[in-house]
Amino acid sequence: xxxxxxxxxxxxxxxxxxxxxxxxxxxxxxxxxxxxxxxxxxxxxxxxxxxxxxxxxxxxxxxxxxxxxxxxxxxxxxxxxxxxxxxxxxxxxxxxxxxxxxxxxxxxxxxxxxxxxxxxxxxxxxxxxxxxxxxxxxxxxxxxxxxxxxxxxxxxxxxxxxxxxxxxxxxxxxxx
Numbered sequence: 188x189x190x191x192x193x194x195x196x197x198x199x200x201x202x203x204x205x206x207x208x209x210x211x212x213x214x215x216x217x218x219x220x221x222x223x224x225x226x227x228x229x230x231x232x233x234x235x236x237x238x239x240x241x242x243x244x245x246x247x248x249x250x251x252x253x254x255x256x257x258x259x260x261x262x263x264x265x266x267x268x269x270x271x272x273x274x275x276x277x278x279x280x281x282x283x284x285x286x287x288x289x290x291x292x293x294x295x296x297x298x299x300x301x302x303x304x305x306x307x308x309x310x311x312x313x314x315x316x317x318x319x320x321x322x323x324x325x326x327x328x329x330x331x332x333x334x335x336x337x338x339x340x341x342x343x344x345x346x347x348x349x350x351x352x353x354x355x356x357x358x359x360x361x362x363x
């Protein structure tokens with residue numbers, strides 16, 4: 188059994204904000220939140236329809252890539268239990284050179300930005316990942332997206348100055 192086989196599924200995680208495991212039925216609420224072209228300025232693409240999100244979430248909630256080399260963890264972010272969804276965080280966990288590595292990302296809806304939700308949610312997620320044994324964290328951030336650079340730095344990542352598909356790679360490596 189591989190180390191990824193024993194890696195936990197996305198469970199509820201509570202800290203300053205609540206991370207709730209993504210479900211297919213979140214698509215309706217998320218479609219409204221993400222239906223903002225301004226949100227896509229740095230992340231690219233265009234707003235997805237509810238049907239497109241439903242299909243995407245159906246794939247993501249499986250929790251694994253087809254070959255099981257990646258563990259997919261996705262959460263919606265709520266400011267409090269039962270509160271409205273304000274965004275999402277996600278981690279793709281792999282094994283890299285014998286260590287658990289997670290590529291992380293976050294999105295907060297435009298109307299909820301500037302309130303610290305991205306930083307809080309990413310911090311909660313990263314804390315949970317580190318507690319599960321993840322040693323390497325990676326994020327890809329648009330070079331002009333100062334807010335996301337601040338989020339990456341707040342969880343201990345540093346800009347490597349490596350550019351991948353127009354985004355800078357931020358990384359931290361935990362040594363034991």
